[in-house]
Amino acid sequence: MNIRHFDKPFEDVTDMFVLSTKNTDYCIGIIYDEGYVSHVYYGKKLSGYNFERLMRINEYPFGKAGKERERCSFHDMLSHEYPSHGIGDYREDCLSVETAAGNCAVLPLYESYEVIEGKPGITGLPASFGSNDEVSTLVLHCTDRMLDLHVDLIYSAFYDNDVITRSVRITNKADEHIFIKKVYSACLDMDNKKFEVLSLHGSWARERHIEKVDLTHNKTIVESVRGESSHQDHPFLALVTPNISQETGEVYAMNFVYSGNFRAGAFVDQFDSVRMFMGISPEDFKWKLLPGESFESPEVVMTYSDCGLGRMTRTFHDFYRQHLIRSPYLHAKRPILINNWEATYFDFDTDKLLDIARRASELGIEMLVMDDGWFGKRNDDSCSLGDWKVNEDKIKGGLKHLVDEVNKLGMKFGIWFEPEMISPDSDLYREHPDWAIHIEGREGIRSRNQFVLDLSRKDVCDYTYEQVASVLRSANIEYVKWDMNRQLTDIGSSFLPADRMGELYHRYVLGMYSLQARLLEEFPNLLLENCSGGGGRFDPGMLYYSPQIWCSDDTDAIERLSIQEGTAIVYPLSCMGAHVSDCPNHAVGRTTPFETRGHVALAGTFGYELDITKISKEDVDMIPGQVKMYHQYNDLVREGDYYRIASYSENHLYDCYGVVSKDKKEALFTYVQVMGRVNYKGRRIYLQGLDPLSEYTVDDGETYTGDVLMNAGLLIPEISGDFKSRLIHLEVKNG
Numbered sequence: 001m002n003i004r005h006f007d008k009p010f011e012d013v014t015d016m017f018v019l020s021t022k023n024t025d026y027c028i029g030i031i032y033d034e035g036y037v038s039h040v041y042y043g044k045k046l047s048g049y050n051f052e053r054l055m056r057i058n059e060y061p062f063g064k065a066g067k068e069r070e071r072c073s074f075h076d077m078l079s080h081e082y083p084s085h086g087i088g089d090y091r092e093d094c095l096s097v098e099t100a101a102g103n104c105a106v107l108p109l110y111e112s113y114e115v116i117e118g119k120p121g122i123t124g125l126p127a128s129f130g131s132n133d134e135v136s137t138l139v140l141h142c143t144d145r146m147l148d149l150h151v152d153l154i155y156s157a158f159y160d161n162d163v164i165t166r167s168v169r170i171t172n173k174a175d176e177h178i179f180i181k182k183v184y185s186a187c188l189d190m191d192n193k194k195f196e197v198l199s200l201h202g203s204w205a206r207e208r209h210i211e212k213v214d215l216t217h218n219k220t221i222v223e224s225v226r227g228e229s230s231h232q233d234h235p236f237l238a239l240v241t242p243n244i245s246q247e248t249g250e251v252y253a254m255n256f257v258y259s260g261n262f263r264a265g266a267f268v269d270q271f272d273s274v275r276m277f278m279g280i281s282p283e284d285f286k287w288k289l290l291p292g293e294s295f296e297s298p299e300v301v302m303t304y305s306d307c308g309l310g311r312m313t314r315t316f317h318d319f320y321r322q323h324l325i326r327s328p329y330l331h332a333k334r335p336i337l338i339n340n341w342e343a344t345y346f347d348f349d350t351d352k353l354l355d356i357a358r359r360a361s362e363l364g365i366e367m368l369v370m371d372d373g374w375f376g377k378r379n380d381d382s383c384s385l386g387d388w389k390v391n392e393d394k395i396k397g398g399l400k401h402l403v404d405e406v407n408k409l410g411m412k413f414g415i416w417f418e419p420e421m422i423s424p425d426s427d428l429y430r431e432h433p434d435w436a437i438h439i440e441g442r443e444g445i446r447s448r449n450q451f452v453l454d455l456s457r458k459d460v461c462d463y464t465y466e467q468v469a470s471v472l473r474s475a476n477i478e479y480v481k482w483d484m485n486r487q488l489t490d491i492g493s494s495f496l497p498a499d500r501m502g503e504l505y506h507r508y509v510l511g512m513y514s515l516q517a518r519l520l521e522e523f524p525n526l527l528l529e530n531c532s533g534g535g536g537r538f539d540p541g542m543l544y545y546s547p548q549i550w551c552s553d554d555t556d557a558i559e560r561l562s563i564q565e566g567t568a569i570v571y572p573l574s575c576m577g578a579h580v581s582d583c584p585n586h587a588v589g590r591t592t593p594f595e596t597r598g599h600v601a602l603a604g605t606f607g608y609e610l611d612i613t614k615i616s617k618e619d620v621d622m623i624p625g626q627v628k629m630y631h632q633y634n635d636l637v638r639e640g641d642y643y644r645i646a647s648y649s650e651n652h653l654y655d656c657y658g659v660v661s662k663d664k665k666e667a668l669f670t671y672v673q674v675m676g677r678v679n680y681k682g683r684r685i686y687l688q689g690l691d692p693l694s695e696y697t698v699d700d701g702e703t704y705t706g707d708v709l710m711n712a713g714l715l716i717p718e719i720s721g722d723f724k725s726r727l728i729h730l731e732v733k734n735g
């Protein structure tokens with residue numbers, strides 16, 4: 001059992017709970033008869049729980065001597081599990097309400113607990129899952145007795161994974177409504193270990209670059225108020241000890257299973273304690289909870305590592321592969337695809353697509369994906385989103401004909417949609433202008449010429465679903481790229497009353513999730529790839545629906561090094577959409593060797609995004625070799641343990657990362673020399689993750705023990721030129 005309850009373990013502690021995973025413990029104490037829910041400890045696994053003095057209860061200015069005199073300072077000092085608003089904890093709180101009378105204070109106090117084997121789902125939201133043997137759940141039932149507001153703090157401990165997930169459920173049992181103005185999902189109070197904050201920041205075509213700043217008394221906040229998790233900020237935050245490395249140092253990390261507005265942050269308080277938190281952004285959020293109704297928050301995935309960032313990364317990778325991604329493709333090699341976006345943009349027709357497919361099939365490429373521009377009268381990005389009818393002027397002979405022809409070549413067929421959007425120049429908009437998210441009387445702000453559909457409305461979701469599904473029913477379509485190319489503005493819905501307008505952002509996300517859930521129900525074998533102007537919605541919420549997400553619209557192999565490093569610090573390589581594209585690269589204008597582009601794309605789902613009928617013969621000739629390379633290594637890339645050896649974004653010279661099979665008998669490392677150097681001899685790289693005593697044979701036939709490769713290193717012979725790369729494959733022969 002990985003959740004234990006101790007009854008009255010210490011004098012002022014009425015109940016204590018310990019959630020254990022293989023290498024960590026998480027302890028919660030209920031203190032005083034009032035039932036304050038206090039955080040006691042999270043970190044390395046312990047052999048005993050003698051916390052009485054460590055909890056410092058006697059030091060609070062609210063002990064036996066003066067309970068009533070100074071409750072305020074008590075709240076402001078206590079390590080809380082779930083601090084609430086307006087009761088004296090002036091630090092960032094997790095829960096804030098507005099009662100019918102206009103008050104905002106709320107104080108949920110412990111009532112009882114429940115332990116559930118396994119893990120309950122969260123209504124309408126993506127969430128991790130596991131069997132009764134893998135996960136146990138603790139629910140702390142807390143109540144604000146005056147408001148009759150019930151707050152359940154839900155913790156699930158995944159023993160083997162070293163993961164604890166957290167979410168909350170709020171139920172209004174009073175006989176009048178209440179507004180929830182802020183509801184975070186997790187909070188962590190602890191001592192400061194001179195923490196630094198590691199986050200992932202970016203922009204369009206520059207997503208998830210790793211950033212590290214000192215943790216100070218000023219709050220460090222990462223937040224999206226863009227309606228999606230966003231290119232700019234990412235729903236991930238880690239506190240790390242100084243000089244954190246891949247193999248040493250402590251890490252407390254949180255990742256949000258949610259794809260809309262979020263806020264995460266951390267700061268040091270007046271007593272130099274640390275608070276870290278994560279949840280839905282309270283900006284423009286206000287949820288009306290009627291009597292008897294519940295609100296369930298999305299979940300936060302938490303992990304602690306005392307073995308550096310590498311351990312944290314591998315924890316997230318395993319956890320998402322085992323307990324979040326559900327697709328039948330999760331453990332399957334994905335078809336090597338060729339996407340026509342960077343090949344043709346909007347300028348294509350059946351003949352052009354079949355030319356590409358014919359050539360691609362000869363070279364071993366397995367799927368053609370028809371991107372934007374096949375529907376309505378869309379020849380640029382100014383129109384037709386919402387009109388999901390095949391444009392037979394371009395797709396001559398119809399969609400089924402095209403798909404059948406592609407299938408005859410032995411290839412699968414995939415298609416692009418942007419179901420959440422509506423172009424002002426579309427039949428749909430002309431018929432239903434009120435279906436766009438908009439504010440009555442205010443001219444809508446366009447982005448990429450488009451508006452966003454109001455997915456808080458069931459009728460809009462139903463219509464959208466039917467449009468997408470009927471296209472999928474019309475031909476043998478085995479893959480969908482689901483795009484979302486703008487962020488939200490003009491937050492208004494013609495469906496929601498004024499006192500529910502603050503629900504729109506969250507209801508939009510729920511509507512979008514319901515559409516994807518429905519799609520997978522009707523088409524369970526569909527390979528779904530999410531996308532949002534590149535990687536603007538690359539988060540665990542979307543991974544619940546799709547096993548892969550397009551990582552970035554920047555397909556340049558060198559730019560991708562930092563983007564893929566930041567992405568892979570949390571997400572498994574199996575879900576990272578990566579393609580070989582044309583040069584000079586369309587995003588940055590850089591020219592890199594075709595070989596390097598292949599090696600970098602190999603770290604993801606792998607595919608092509610170029611006009612195969614136009615690239616040089618030299619490049620075309622390399623494709624069969626790359627196809628072979630993908631088939632040879634993808635099992636390892638998809639399922640192996642990831643190790644980061646060197647970071648180009650840190651050293652500005654070269655990048656190196658690798659995957660090691662779970663049984664440590666095989667490994668593949670990728671080395672990219674970004675900048676060549678005159679008279680620079682070969683470079684030694686220090687591998688990680690190998691079995692120290694096994695004998696590994698490297699491609700050149702040399703054999704080394706794992707400890708030599710990890711401690712003395714492996715020499716990469718001098719390479720001349722920029723942007724050059726090498727794959728290093730290691731195998732234990734007869735092992």
Ligand code: GLA
Pocket residue numbers: 341371372416483485531532533534535550552553
């Ligand atoms: C987004 C995607 C691209 C492509 C275009 C089509 O930018 O990220 O890959 O699909 O939309 O408009």
